[in-house]
Amino acid sequence: MRIPKVRNVLLAIVIVAIVLGLGLVIAQDQETLRVRTPLAAEDPRFPDYLARLVGRPITSGDSYMPLRNGGEAFPAMLRAIDEAATRISFESYIFSEGEVSKRFTRALINAAKRGVHVQVVLDSVGASDSQLADVKAMQGAGVQIGWFNPVTDTKLEEVNYRTHRKILVVDGSVAFVGGIGQADHWLGDADSPEHWRDTQFEIRGPTVDNIEAGFHENWIETGGIVEPMVAPKAGAPAGDARSIVIWSSAEAGSNALKLAYLLTIGAARKTLDIQSPYLITDESTQWSLYEARKRGVRIRMLTEGDLTDAKPVKFAGRSQYESLMAHGIDVYEFQPTMMHVKAMVADGVVSIVGSANFDNRSLELNDELNVIVASRDLASRIAKDFDNDLRRSTKLDLEEWRSRPLHIRGREKLWSYFGEVF
Numbered sequence: 001m002r003i004p005k006v007r008n009v010l011l012a013i014v015i016v017a018i019v020l021g022l023g024l025v026i027a028q029d030q031e032t033l034r035v036r037t038p039l040a041a042e043d044p045r046f047p048d049y050l051a052r053l054v055g056r057p058i059t060s061g062d063s064y065m066p067l068r069n070g071g072e073a074f075p076a077m078l079r080a081i082d083e084a085a086t087r088i089s090f091e092s093y094i095f096s097e098g099e100v101s102k103r104f105t106r107a108l109i110n111a112a113k114r115g116v117h118v119q120v121v122l123d124s125v126g127a128s129d130s131q132l133a134d135v136k137a138m139q140g141a142g143v144q145i146g147w148f149n150p151v152t153d154t155k156l157e158e159v160n161y162r163t164h165r166k167i168l169v170v171d172g173s174v175a176f177v178g179g180i181g182q183a184d185h186w187l188g189d190a191d192s193p194e195h196w197r198d199t200q201f202e203i204r205g206p207t208v209d210n211i212e213a214g215f216h217e218n219w220i221e222t223g224g225i226v227e228p229m230v231a232p233k234a235g236a237p238a239g240d241a242r243s244i245v246i247w248s249s250a251e252a253g254s255n256a257l258k259l260a261y262l263l264t265i266g267a268a269r270k271t272l273d274i275q276s277p278y279l280i281t282d283e284s285t286q287w288s289l290y291e292a293r294k295r296g297v298r299i300r301m302l303t304e305g306d307l308t309d310a311k312p313v314k315f316a317g318r319s320q321y322e323s324l325m326a327h328g329i330d331v332y333e334f335q336p337t338m339m340h341v342k343a344m345v346a347d348g349v350v351s352i353v354g355s356a357n358f359d360n361r362s363l364e365l366n367d368e369l370n371v372i373v374a375s376r377d378l379a380s381r382i383a384k385d386f387d388n389d390l391r392r393s394t395k396l397d398l399e400e401w402r403s404r405p406l407h408i409r410g411r412e413k414l415w416s417y418f419g420e421v422f
Helices: 002-027 046-054 069-082 099-113 132-140 156-160 207-221 256-267 283-294 311-318 321-326 360-365 376-390 398-402 406-416
Strands: 058-068 087-092 117-123 144-148 167-170 174-178 199-204 241-248 271-275 298-304 330-334 343-346 350-354 368-374 393-395
Touching: 046 058, 046 241, 046 256, 046 368, 058 069, 058 207, 058 376, 069 099, 069 167, 069 174, 069 199, 087 099, 087 207, 099 117, 099 132, 117 207, 132 144, 144 207, 167 207, 174 207, 174 350, 174 368, 199 207, 207 241, 207 368, 241 256, 256 283, 256 343, 256 350, 256 360, 256 368, 271 376, 283 298, 298 376, 311 406, 321 330, 321 398, 343 376, 350 376, 376 393
Parallel strands: 087 117, 117 144, 271 298, 298 330
Antiparallel strands: 058 199, 058 241, 087 167, 167 174, 174 199, 241 368, 271 343, 330 393, 343 350, 350 368
């Protein structure tokens, strides 16, 4: 009787291995994109050039306020919810049980009770640890909640396609995007290993309408009968920034976000600063970065260090450090806590901010929302924060990195095979 059981186990292992292998093959880039950009990032025509190529509208008259860590972001977001008069569009990958989710639950319930139209999209995997009582309380108060891509026995492949977007739009007049979700590890000011370093961006101006449209793309996909509410006319100017809102959707086949990154890297002529956790490049992004180095662009990449919530992803990312540094790219690892900021700045004038990490999962698989911003003021603010974070980071040395123990290199090589799906 034991032999058939052993055979069944072995057969199951073989099947799992085959499925995993096929999944990794499918996840690999089908084609390497090699993109050069004839216009420099500093060229006033570049934002329009990029907007046309990615097929997204461009707005003028936007303002941006970086909110550092939960200590600045949460009060601003909750204040906007408390002041809402007509509608709230809220989406999050993370809505974990704890103090932060309780605060947002209360604020959304209070808004719904005073007549505000409140719509919420939560990822069915990322927010699976949300408190059921909070969800029921919100629904009981009239908050409409949609769950993105519920995983079922008949649709196990759905687990691979998540919405990673973090969006809050209030009354169509103010929006918040970035890396901060609703969980207690975003509390504080990155002042301990338990409190993450992150940035959220408060946005006003015409581009807010396009951010809300990105929310409604996912709201429509949650199923049921929906009636998207987006202002038919752009909002009033609030600053001097020009903005392009780009959302990616793997299931819809949309890859404009990745192209936007490649075009912006291609437009850099002087400097390129990239800040992202889970830093994993593919052949397309590697080609663009190495071409930028050939043009003499100084490239600095800042990512998380040993304090990370995803060790296998960290190992996969570290497997690429040697190649990056060999091409003259400076690589830094943040030390005090988990670093979760997502931002890129080219030549001190064009920035990319939002929910996407600089990795294959964000640029190929997840639903993400980012904003490309032409503004020296915003670029300067991001650069200042970047430099401050570098002071609390370790710059890696190529020769020391090459001499790390063989077993560590082997571990990184093993996890690198999964880099395309992390």
